[in-house]
Amino acid sequence: MEKEKTPRRSTRTARRKPLPVLLAALLAVAVCLVLLAAYTARRLDNPNLSPRTAAEEAMAVSVWRQTRQPGPDDVPGLHAWQWPEPTEALASSGNEIAANLHAVSALLVDAQTGAVLLEKNADAPIPPASMTKLVAMYTAFRAIETGEISFDDLVDLPPQSWAKNIPAGSSLMFLGEGQIVTVRELLLGMAIVSGNDAAIALAYHTAGSVEAFIDRMNTEMERLGLTKTRFVEPSGLSEFNTTTAREFAAFSREYIFRYPDALKAFNSRTRFEYPMPWNLPQGRRESPVIQASTNRLLTTLDGCDGLKTGFIYESGYNLALTAQRASDRFISVTMGGPGNGSYEGNLLRNSDGTSLMEWAFTNFTTIRCSQAQRQAVTVWAGTEDSVYAIPAEPAFFTAPRAIAAGTEPVSRILLNKAVRAPVFAGERLGTVEYLIDGTVCHTVPLIADRNSAASGLPRRLVDRVAEAFSELF
CATH class of the missing domain: 3.40.710.10 (DD-peptidase/beta-lactamase superfamily)
Known part of the structure; x- marks a missing residue:
């Protein structure tokens, strides 16, 4: 009696199966990266951020002033005049x-x-x-x-x-x-x-x-x-x-x-x-x-x-x-x-x-310099997507008349595009520098205009990944 032959599976077919799986995995990763890139870009673009009222901004400035460490002779509203170059x-x-x-x-x-x-x-x-x-x-x-x-x-x-x-x-x-x-x-x-x-x-x-x-x-x-x-x-x-x-x-x-x-x-x-x-x-x-x-x-x-x-x-x-x-x-x-x-x-x-x-x-x-405009700053893992960095002081400073005559100061903003929660109203986020002939003559702190507490766990996890992703570019 002749033995019945068992069909043999094609080794070529067996070898082909991992390829679709790999492609699907790569596609899923690509989709995730695209979504992550889109989410990160949207977060860094700070959409839908409305300025605070003048009273709320004034309150943030007041908080900042209260946190400053006065010198032994400081009186509110006065400070010792300083100039970066010898006079x-x-x-x-x-x-x-x-x-x-x-x-x-x-x-x-x-x-x-x-x-x-x-x-x-x-x-x-x-x-x-x-x-x-x-x-x-x-x-x-x-x-x-x-x-x-x-x-x-x-x-x-x-x-x-x-x-x-x-x-x-x-x-x-x-x-x-x-x-x-x-x-x-x-x-x-x-x-x-x-x-x-x-x-x-x-x-x-x-x-x-x-x-x-x-x-x-x-x-x-x-x-x-x-x-x-x-x-x-x-x-x-x-x-x-x-x-x-x-x-x-x-x-x-x-x-x-x-x-x-x-x-x-x-x-x-x-x-x-x-x-x-x-x-x-x-x-x-x-x-x-x-x-x-x-x-x-x-x-x-x-x-x-x-x-x-x-x-x-x-x-x-x-x-x-x-x-x-x-x-x-x-x-x-x-x-x-x-x-x-x-x-x-x-x-x-x-x-x-x-x-x-x-x-x-x-x-x-x-x-008297032009006041710096509000600067939007992304807040990672916060209850607020973003805050505004606002000037804490007027852009006025006292200069030697001989040096300042006929000179127009230029400004330079030093500010991170994003920070991590929590952020508090009045917290210093950056600086505006005012320069004459390349020398920094005056600085104005940039402070947060509102609070942003730490968000819930899911948001924190997503934002930590987005934050890490943003730092790659």
């Missing part, structure tokens, strides 16, 4: 100016940037004298801002504010019983002729009492981070009011930029007449007292438009001064000035202020 001649002339000042304490600052250009015993505590009234005005402006009072309010004058009840020798706007006066006129009387009577009347009208008004003044100083500036009364008569040149310069900068209209409306006025006919009760006739501003530099120093003088025996002759020429504005504070009588005291005080301002305008200028 021996400039430093030498500044030292000479400081050495020749008559005042015990002084500080000079670029109002726009907060850069401290010169100082002399700037942290010595000294009574501000009538410079106190500038803080009283600021406190009243805050109350006007919130609607508690208005410029046109008619003020009931308490007896404590009548000129006849103010200590002898005081500066006065000459308030009296029965007069009809507005908040605006009190502010003029304080700013122009340093009326102690006006300061008392304003305190009562704004807060109900001198004590309550002083609490407000001190609260404002605490809010601004000025820890060495405190007041016990609003006119400046007390030697127990205290500040430093550094802190009062920081306050003056805040005053100017928060209430810029105050300079023209109040602090730059050179003449004051009071009482006018409308200030007097019906039937009373009285000639107005005509007084010049206590700040004589308003009429002698080019560009001067503020701020406030001060004098008591315990403080010496003080002056918070500001001037603007073209787009440059500087602030100086001199305190503890000497003087054998008001004529000499004013002469030496004005000499110090003029020297500081002329030196500043001769040697420095404020460079």
